[in-house]
Amino acid sequence: MEEMKLESILLPGMSGERPVVIAGPCSAETEEQVMEAARSLSGKGIKVFRAGIWKPRTKPGGFEGIGTQGLRWLKRVKEETGMYVITEVATRDHVFEALKAGVDMLWVGARTSANPFAVQELADALKGADIPVLIKNPVNPDLDLWIGAIQRFHGAGLRRLGVIHRGFSSYDKKIYRNLPLWHIPIELRRRYPDLPIICDPSHIGGKRELIAPLSQQAMDLNFDGLIVESHCRPDEAWSDAAQQITPDVLDYVLSLLVIRNSTRTTENLTVLRRQIDAVDENLLELLARRMRISREIGIYKKEHNMPILQTPRYNEILENRTKAAAAMDLNAEFIEKLLKLIHEESAAQQMIVINK
Numbered sequence: 001m002e003e004m005k006l007e008s009i010l011l012p013g014m015s016g017e018r019p020v021v022i023a024g025p026c027s028a029e030t031e032e033q034v035m036e037a038a039r040s041l042s043g044k045g046i047k048v049f050r051a052g053i054w055k056p057r058t059k060p061g062g063f064e065g066i067g068t069q070g071l072r073w074l075k076r077v078k079e080e081t082g083m084y085v086i087t088e089v090a091t092r093d094h095v096f097e098a099l100k101a102g103v104d105m106l107w108v109g110a111r112t113s114a115n116p117f118a119v120q121e122l123a124d125a126l127k128g129a130d131i132p133v134l135i136k137n138p139v140n141p142d143l144d145l146w147i148g149a150i151q152r153f154h155g156a157g158l159r160r161l162g163v164i165h166r167g168f169s170s171y172d173k174k175i176y177r178n179l180p181l182w183h184i185p186i187e188l189r190r191r192y193p194d195l196p197i198i199c200d201p202s203h204i205g206g207k208r209e210l211i212a213p214l215s216q217q218a219m220d221l222n223f224d225g226l227i228v229e230s231h232c233r234p235d236e237a238w239s240d241a242a243q244q245i246t247p248d249v250l251d252y253v254l255s256l257l258v259i260r261n262s263t264r265t266t267e268n269l270t271v272l273r274r275q276i277d278a279v280d281e282n283l284l285e286l287l288a289r290r291m292r293i294s295r296e297i298g299i300y301k302k303e304h305n306m307p308i309l310q311t312p313r314y315n316e317i318l319e320n321r322t323k324a325a326a327a328m329d330l331n332a333e334f335i336e337k338l339l340k341l342i343h344e345e346s347a348a349q350q351m352i353v354i355n356k
Contacts, residue, residue, distance in 0.1 A: 177206020
């Protein structure tokens with residue numbers, strides 16, 4: 001898949017300078033809302049306008065998109081502002097309708113990219129089309145599944161391909177709406193150094209105040225661009241209101257970005273430090289999950305009148321984990337200290353539960 005480069009997804013007049021920015025509301029709600037957002041974003045220099053026409057919602061009953069009529073609004077955006085337009089497609093019919101309406105770029109959503117049957121249907125529908133397609137990571141953290149989706153489009157003859165990193169779903173409570181798990185797109189870049197990677201800080205963060213730091217982190221990791229949800233009145237948005245920002249705020253966020261002239265090698269200190277940041281975030285998420293399980297164990301012990309300290313189990317953990325650590329070239333003494341601290345906190349969490 002060596003043909004896929006940033007230049008391949010750029011349209012005439014788009015700069016290849018980082019970051020390539022795609023922006024617009026989560027959903028096309030009304031013609032007036034679409035045009036107001038487009039005019040404002042165009043005035044800020046944004047070249048590509050995004051808006052969801054068909055919205056796959058987790059549960060029925062929510063706003064599931066305005067449908068095909070919204071494509072006429074995107075066409076009007078092109079005519080009146082000169083912007084390019086991009087929307088999500090999830091079915092063969094979506095592809096046909098979008099191409100017929102002159103949509104310039106397409107993206108494939110996380111729920112769709114997780115389904116090889118759906119991906120193949122889209123790839124077959126797009127055979128012969130000369131259009132940039134951006135593929136979001138699957139909802140679950142499976143790099144091979146993500147690569148498989150890319151390969152299906154590539155196998156259908158599409159060469160103007162890129163990916164969108166929007167984070168990964170998780171059951172546990174967390175800082176982000178979707179876990180960044182930066183090591184996954186980093187590994188994707190290692191395997192395909194020229195593949196364009198766009199970051200979606202809106203979906204990763206889930207909260208507008210996280211868009212700026214996530215955008216900077218993406219730039220520090222040498223991502224090629226950003227796709228940001230921007231609405232003129234975010235609090236009134238019909239979908240994902242909490243993660244949208246106004247065009248003025250977007251302009252401010254972009255003005256603060258520091259774009260470093262770094263290479264794509266892991267020898268770059270900034271990139272290495274950002275990888276450390278990503279690993280630390282994962283460690284915190286895992287510790288939070290472990291403490292949740294500890295509290296559930298505390299409930300079980302309370303219901304069955306069991307003591308908190310189970311010495312044989314504790315000894316088993318120390319022995320097995322230190323052996324596993326040694327096999328991973330980790331310092332056994334350090335791991336033993338770490339495990340003791342974690343065990344102490346787990347016992348404290350269980351004590352809180354039992355004494356309630």
